[in-house]
Amino acid sequence: MKKTPYYSYDASLLRLTLEEAKKAMESHESLKGGCIHYALKANNNPQVLATIASAGFGADCVSGGEIRQALNAGFPASKIVYAGVGKTDEEIIFALEAGISCFNVESVEELRIISEIAVKEGKTANVALRINPNVGAHTHANITTGLAENKFGINMEKMADAVELALDLDGIRFMGLHFHIGSQILDMGDFVALCNRINELREWFIFKGVELHTINVGGGLGIDYEHPEHHPVPDFASYFKTYSTHLRLDKNQQFHCELGRSIVGQCGSLITRCIYVKEGTYKKFVIVDAGMNDLIRPALYSAYHKIENISNPEGEQELYDVVGPICESSDTFAKGRYLSSTKRGDILAIRSAGAYGETMASTYNARPLAESEFKL
Numbered sequence: 001m002k003k004t005p006y007y008s009y010d011a012s013l014l015r016l017t018l019e020e021a022k023k024a025m026e027s028h029e030s031l032k033g034g035c036i037h038y039a040l041k042a043n044n045n046p047q048v049l050a051t052i053a054s055a056g057f058g059a060d061c062v063s064g065g066e067i068r069q070a071l072n073a074g075f076p077a078s079k080i081v082y083a084g085v086g087k088t089d090e091e092i093i094f095a096l097e098a099g100i101s102c103f104n105v106e107s108v109e110e111l112r113i114i115s116e117i118a119v120k121e122g123k124t125a126n127v128a129l130r131i132n133p134n135v136g137a138h139t140h141a142n143i144t145t146g147l148a149e150n151k152f153g154i155n156m157e158k159m160a161d162a163v164e165l166a167l168d169l170d171g172i173r174f175m176g177l178h179f180h181i182g183s184q185i186l187d188m189g190d191f192v193a194l195c196n197r198i199n200e201l202r203e204w205f206i207f208k209g210v211e212l213h214t215i216n217v218g219g220g221l222g223i224d225y226e227h228p229e230h231h232p233v234p235d236f237a238s239y240f241k242t243y244s245t246h247l248r249l250d251k252n253q254q255f256h257c258e259l260g261r262s263i264v265g266q267c268g269s270l271i272t273r274c275i276y277v278k279e280g281t282y283k284k285f286v287i288v289d290a291g292m293n294d295l296i297r298p299a300l301y302s303a304y305h306k307i308e309n310i311s312n313p314e315g316e317q318e319l320y321d322v323v324g325p326i327c328e329s330s331d332t333f334a335k336g337r338y339l340s341s342t343k344r345g346d347i348l349a350i351r352s353a354g355a356y357g358e359t360m361a362s363t364y365n366a367r368p369l370a371e372s373e374f375k376l
């Protein structure tokens, strides 16, 4: 057994998830020939990336470093898109030289700099404009990104000017529109609202005779954190059906999306060991050797993760707080949670930790980064 804590990834579940996502998209005539870009920031474990790349997915990157990781993992540059509000000159040059398929541009200021750099480099940058659709996602406030005044994207009332600038600037090829309304979205109504907004915006392009080659709807499909055992594969069928039903696409328009969490979330668990069971006055604390530096989601978003005592799966249920060793009260994985009776040395699995787990880890408290295993 590996030294705890460590991330354990289930390769066969990952492959099944990839297959199901692709199948669900391809089953709709209007979405056929589209591209699912995997959002690397959810998980950039090299073996995870290589598996996703070899399944034929594209990549959605938010930094030069992620573009490099995507290329190293085998994603073709022609399937890499690049978003981010603060792309530096060095990152733009790197992306142009790599020949990525599209910059998802988040401001007119950025658009002008990409044009300047592309001209200097003798290249043409394919560009989609990220539009802020003013659609609120029913999810945690820290992970909703589609409302009006936001650091992300270009506001709708500025879209027309931005598109005309993109058509006018040298070194820029205008490809289409990009959106991303938030994360962990389970209410398909939020995606319907996005579709309706895109259909409205589309009218302006028809009126102006400006062609939209690509519509990129971003990511955000949620997963079942409460019952991962019932829903190991997210509901891709509903997700793609929503877009196929509600998004108006012309024959020559290509559908793109950027899924992160839903691709990798259920494929990973954080495996940790109980160091002590501390008897408090009213409570029992299971103190584990994983901390918020390994998995920050509970501390950062009050996120729920299912926890199982895999050393004593059939044991009697007892009420515990499950906490880490770090000197912060927020270093708590669960409060008042029923677990099989737990003792020192037991191994616990924190489920649904495949997305925004290992990628958000830090060495806070001078703790080493957790290792990982990729179970075939």
Ligand SMILES: *Cc1c(COP(=O)(O)O)cnc(C)c1O
Binding pocket: 039, 041, 042, 060, 062, 083, 180, 182, 183, 184, 218, 219, 220, 221, 258, 259, 260, 261, 262
């Ligand atoms: C984070 C992000 C995604 C992926 O979001 P998920 O909720 O993990 O699917 C997609 N697109 C952009 C631009 C992002 O920033």
